[in-house]
Amino acid sequence: MEWKRFLVNKLILFFMLSTLITAAVSLIGAAFGGDEHLGYGDFLTPVKYAALCMLPTLVTYARRELSPRALLLRKALMLVLLEGVMLFIAFTSPAIDTNSSAVVLTIAGSVLVIFVLANLFMWIKDSAEAKRMNRDLERFQRTYGETEA
Amino acid sequence: MDVAIEQIGQESRELVLIRCRAVTEEVREIADFVKSRAGSLTGTAEAKRYEIAVADIFYIESVDGKTFLYTKDRTYETAHRLYELEALLKTRHFLRISKPMLVNLMKIRSIQPAFNGRFTAVLSSGEKVIISRSYVKALKEALKG
Numbered sequence: 001m002e003w004k005r006f007l008v009n010k011l012i013l014f015f016m017l018s019t020l021i022t023a024a025v026s027l028i029g030a031a032f033g034g035d036e037h038l039g040y041g042d043f044l045t046p047v048k049y050a051a052l053c054m055l056p057t058l059v060t061y062a063r064r065e066l067s068p069r070a071l072l073l074r075k076a077l078m079l080v081l082l083e084g085v086m087l088f089i090a091f092t093s094p095a096i097d098t099n100s101s102a103v104v105l106t107i108a109g110s111v112l113v114i115f116v117l118a119n120l121f122m123w124i125k126d127s128a129e130a131k132r133m134n135r136d137l138e139r140f141q142r143t144y145g146e147t148e149a
Numbered sequence: 150m151d152v153a154i155e156q157i158g159q160e161s162r163e164l165v166l167i168r169c170r171a172v173t174e175e176v177r178e179i180a181d182f183v184k185s186r187a188g189s190l191t192g193t194a195e196a197k198r199y200e201i202a203v204a205d206i207f208y209i210e211s212v213d214g215k216t217f218l219y220t221k222d223r224t225y226e227t228a229h230r231l232y233e234l235e236a237l238l239k240t241r242h243f244l245r246i247s248k249p250m251l252v253n254l255m256k257i258r259s260i261q262p263a264f265n266g267r268f269t270a271v272l273s274s275g276e277k278v279i280i281s282r283s284y285v286k287a288l289k290e291a292l293k294g
Binding site: 067122133137 | 247255257262264291
């Protein structure tokens with residue numbers, strides 16, 4: 001993928017994350033701390049979090065198409081960075097009790113589970129798509145002739 | 150160079166004749182174009198020129214500004230650019246599956262998922278090539294005919 005297009009995709013991701021984090025903070029805040037008072041500096045929190053969460057995805061950039069194995073390695077690296085970012089956010093946030101190892105483990109475990117599930121769902125969706133394409137391929141080759149090697 | 154077209158009867162053999170003072174690169178390109186329409190391409194391997202049947206080509210790849218034709222067990226270099234071959238071989242079931250690659254759809258054995266919305270095309274030679282996410286839509290449309 002071209003660097004320019006990759007960057008545009010990441011910018012779109014950044015703005016999507018900013019919006020979603022703002023919505024999440026607003027909903028969670030209203031439910032658990034509706035009387036809290038926030039300063040102007042807090043308005044930047046979703047933007048900072050979105051930027052931090054977007055950074056690990058940059059490791060998937062490659063000028064040429066990566067082989068499935070190389071992409072898997074990059075994804076593993078992305079997971080490690082994502083864990084680092086989430087733990088950094090947890091340790092720098094006064095609202096999260098990082099003295100409790102249960103809290104830290106829950107955060108790290110949640111990131112791992114969400115990451116694995118997201119990729120698993122994508123894999124299942126792609127497998128279904130591949131199945132449909134294989135059916136169409138078979139029909140295509142039957143229609144247009146020679147299927148031999 | 151002037152172009153003349155002469156219509157002939159059904160009993161005569163069709164022939165494209167190029168009358169030139171010297172066999173230049175331009176003349177070769179014209180000859181290659183005619184041959185590709187007739188079902189073959191010219192490629193070089195170990196400094197020798199070969200006629201390769203289009204149906205025998207598995208995929209075509211552009212690497213560092215050079216274009217290569219891949220058959221079951223040999224690789225040939227061609228003077229054509231990838232975009233020229235893409236236009237030439239459109240009607241012969243060749244499709245772009247990533248920025249530097251065209252694949253012969255008749256040589257794909259199966260398609261497998263390969264993470265991030267990309268796919269792998271397993272060719273009948275056993276070789277695997279990546280189908281880039283941005284070309285998946287075009288592939289789906291092509292396979293639907």
